[in-house]
Amino acid sequence: MLTISPIPAFNDNYIWHLTRNGEHWVVDPGDAAPVMAELGDTPLSGILITHHHYDHTGGIAELRSRYQCPVIGPASIDGVTDPIADGDQLELLGMPMQVLAVPGHTLDHLALVLHESRDGRDRQHLFCGDTLFAAGCGRLFEGTPAQMHASLGKLAALPPQTLVYCAHEYTLANLRFAEAAEPGNSAVANRLSEVKALRAEQRVTLPSSIGEELATNPFLRCHVPAVAHRAAGHCGMESADEVEVFACLRRWKDSF
Template identity: 60%
Template sequence: MLSITPIPAFNDNYIWHLQEGGQHWVVDPGDFTPVERALKGKKLSGILITHHHLDHTGGIDALYQRYQCPVYGPRGIAGITHPLADGDSVKVLGMSLTVQAVPGHTLDHLAFVLNETTASTEEQLHLFCGDTLFAAGCGRLFEGTPEQMYLSLLKLSKLPPSTHVYCTHEYTLANLRFAQTVEATNPIIAERIAHCEKLRADNKATLPSTIGLELDSNPFLRCHLPQIAKSVAAHGAHSKQQRDSAVNVFAGLRGWKDQC
């Protein structure tokens, strides 16, 4: 049975640990030591990398030297043994893993969708989205354009609502408080804040989320809605004439969040 658990690293990173049938994979191991501790003497079977930032790649070299396991990720990153690109499909833990290019945070950013078939033959999708989509937020635009990031988020938002979302930072509460500033009357945001505050009080991760929950409460996936455009315009983040452009609303919203 597939198990997906977070390995805390640094101040707020999560390295995702996938286990099934005695195999162990990790996603975005920015640090060797917490992965080694989580493995408890077991062999690492493989590594998935979403993008080139050091807090996602810093453990590759030591893990590869220790386990000689395949490393899948964007072409051009040091240590990648199996370069991947948009539309590729590989087998991970005996399951199909498909690759989606999601530029914006970085130009090389990939997202991975793992298709788990449960005992009842129902499909459950698991999205590993790095720093593109966060719970109630999205990543900063370090390399890409607002249009690139918006289209990447739109692509991810079209996954089934039941898709589990595994991002790589514990930013949820800060993102939700910003979301509440943007859309104060959304009751789902208030419910998420209360729920996530309880989780963090118990030192538990607020992840995974789901695509459905993000569609209902993440302002960066709601830029097409009049209430988000109105809020961004009231903040002075874009001109009134451009209010109907979802990309422009997104750009204004991202700029607003960057100032917080």
């Protein structure tokens, strides 16, 4: 059985730990120390990387030195031993994994979709780094609004039951912005209440699902008139197309 659990790192990062049939993989190990503490004497089978930011890659060299394991990720990243690119189909932990290019946060950003079959049913697990967050999305450090909007659209098209494993615990702050961007959305209000309770107990708010994001994430709701009206108004525009709505939302969130 596949098990996925978060290893906390830094202030709000999650390094995702995947285990199945005695194999152990981690996603975006920005720090080697918490990974080694989690594993103890257990060998690390491999590392998955979504993009080049140091809080996602800083542990590669030390983990590689200790475990001599493969590192799968964008070709642009030092330490990657097995480069991957958009459209690649791999096998990981005995299951198929799909690679999607999702530029915007960075130009080299990839998302990884692991396909699990359990009890006769298919389940998908999305490891999206800093592209899609619970109720939010990443800042545009390198890409354009059009690129990020297209990348989010690619992820939003995944099945609604797809589980979303982003790399930061930003959910509470993101939902507070979502409430401002779409104050009449009862799904946002309900999710905000649930997440406040979880964070009051220092509990993890992830994974979410694509269905939950479609209902509550303003960056996936640029087509919704209420969101478009609020975003355009914030930017001093009477109306805007979806990319312009996204750009307005992102600028608004940057200073929220």
